[in-house]
Amino acid sequence: MADTEMREPTFWVLTALAFERRHGYALISETQALSQGRVNLKATTLYAALDRLEREGLIAADGDERVDGRLRRYFRLTDLGADRLQQEVSRMELSARQARERLRLRPGLTRGAMA
Structure with missing residues (x-):
């Protein structure tokens, strides 16, 4: 498991690519x-982030397409990228469980506030 927290933009780019390949504008929107x-x-x-993620092996280029005269570069999540994303999800879930438990044990906190 990775020791460092993934930056939020990286997390969401990998999450967007987890479903299917995407081009740059679709990644921005998603x-x-x-x-x-x-x-x-x-x-x-x-595109700077995509270049870095590609160098790290977390994503891969997945073809180009010309639409209305403009070139769209597509990217996909690699198996390594999916593994790293899963590690980050697990890290976040563990952190949230620990915080939730501490809040639950906090004196004076009502049960309804922990929904």
Whole structure:
């Protein structure tokens, strides 16, 4: 399991690619939607992140397509990327369980507040 926390934009890019391959603009839209607006990537930031994730082996280029004269580069999640995403999900779930348990044990907290 990875020792370091994954940055939120990376988490959402990998999550967006977990379902199916995507091109850059679709990744920008999907990461914004999945993160409920917390992550709003610009094209230059996204492509720098995609280059880094590709070098790390977490994603792979998955073809190009020309639409209305513009080239769309597609990317897909690799098995290594899926494993790393699963590790991050497990880390986050463990952290949330620990925090929830501490809150549950906190004196004065009503049970209804822990919904």
